[in-house]
Amino acid sequence: MPRLSLALPHGADPVSRWRITARAHENFLRSDPRGDAEVRPVVLESWRRSAALHVDPDRPGSPITLTDDALAEARATHPLRYAMPVVRRLLIDDAAEAGVLVIVGDAQGRLLWAEGDEDLRRRAERIHLVAGADWGEDAVGTNAIGTALAVGDTVQVFGSEHYTRSVQPWSCTAAPIRDPLTGHVLGVLDITGGASVVAPQSAFLVRSAVAAVEAELRLLGATEGMAAPGSRLEVLGRPRGQLTHRGRTHELSLRHTELLLLLAEHPDGLPAGELAWQLYEHDAAEVTVRAEMSRLRKAVPDLVSPAGQYRLQTELRTDAMEVAERLTRGDHRSAVELYKGELLPRSTAPGVVALRYRLHGWLRNVLLQSGDTEALRTYATSPAGREDTQIWRACLDRLAPGSPHRAEAAAVLTGLDGELGHAG
Structure with missing residues (x-):
């Protein structure tokens, strides 16, 4: 691994560094090479890539490329979702006190999670430093997130080293997250804030957090390049x-989905009679269940297992189990x-209706009782909570007075x- 280029080595004066780099940045935009020698090579090379990509240095912020359902889908299907508890434990839980934002993005530089200090989050919204935004170099030029993905290593970007002027009040340190088996980049971990986030210890902190994330992914077998044990059934928000x-991948009929879901909930197995009772609103012969199970086993x-005590x-x-596990934790x-x-x-x-009501009620009650504003708002803007008056009222009650x-x-x-x- 190349030697890390620190933005502010021990003893460096942040004010002097900012002014020197800002002057070099303006010269660079005028195609004047004076000052190039005073800019770190990793930054200068990124400025050149940004210029070649025709990035507008005066653009007000990054483009939003993932909104609402698309963002929820990206989060729910990305392997880094399994590592978010580690990120929260190591970084996010202390981010508000430290006055920083913690950001996790995908391999294209699209931000999937952005959490931390509430005041910083409000300020970050002005430049679209929010979940769903694209922070690749091709979108906003030099920044720790996009540049770390471009060079495949830890990167610090201090203030005026950013290519886009609107981002120059900020500083950031980021590192790629890799599939622990294949080495392919899965995404990026970043901390953003003031000059303190590009101190030497910040780079070591981010690298250590990335190592912990990759260890967690290896333990869970959760990355795209790894063969996760067993099989997976998706049933949330789906007609089948x-x-x-x-x-x-198999698209199942509704009846076959119901059979597998009930067996997944009963790992010791169920006899045909019990399955019939849980599948049908009216009396149904066990032979009906056996016929459906035979079709499922062929598909x-x-x-x-064969007839008798059916079991997986x-x-x-x-995915319903995964939601329940996170609620338990x-x-x-x-x-x-x-x-x-x-x-x-x-x-x-x-049997399925009972599982549906139990999971939905559990999630909703937990959010009403103890959910934070981010979780409440995410649920409120989802299809499940979009028309839930009680959820929206709780969201309004818990939002900070100045929240947009x-x-x-x-x-x-x-x-x-x-x-x-009107309905009344």
Whole structure:
């Protein structure tokens, strides 16, 4: 690994460094090479790439490329979601006290999570340093996130080293996160704030956090380049299930999805009679269940045992289980991000309906009782919470007085109250 280029080595004067680099930056934009020698090579090379990409140095902020459902989908499907508890424990829990933002993005530089000091978050919104924004070099030029991805190593960018003028009041340190098996870049971890975030110890802190994240991914077998054990069934917000088994994806019928979901919830297995009771609102012969199970075993061999006590022959994880696990751990934000909607909303099978109500009610009650503003707002703007008056009211009550989201919450509540009054 190349020697890390520190933005502010021990003994460097931040004010002097800022002025020298700002003067070199203005000269560079005028194609005047004076001052190039005073700019760190990693920064100068990034300025050259930014100019070649025709990045506008006067653009007010980054483009927003992921919004609402697209952002929720990106978070819920990215392997780094498994590592967010580690990031929160090591960095985010102390970020507010330290006065910094902690950011996790994907391999293209799109920000998936941006958490930390509330005042900084409000200021960061002005330049679109928010979840869903694109901070690749091709979008905003030199910055720690995009440049770390471009060079594949830890990068610090101090103040006027940023290519875009609107970002120059900020400083940042970032490092790529790699698949621990293949070495391919999965995303990026960044801390952003004032000059303190480019102190030498900040680079070591970010590198240590990345090492912990990669160790967690290896332990969980959660990255794209690794073969996760067992199979996976997606049932949240879907009319029928999508099964991933032995590297193949199967679009299942609703009945086959219900069968697998019930067996996943009962790893010791269920007899045909019990399955019939949990599948049908009315009396149904066990032979009906056996016929459906036979069709399922032909469609997806080696997944379910033969007739008798039906049980899964391999571990089957569901996205509903993952939400429940995060609620158990108290990781409300990750639970909300994974919750794409109600469990098999079209199913009327008694056993499935019970699972649906239990998970939805659990998540909703936890958020109402102890959810933070970020988790509440994420849920409120999702399909599951978009028309939930109680959730929006809790969101409004917990938002800081100066939050720009208060107006949105108040407007939604006014609309919902009007619809309810009209219906009444």
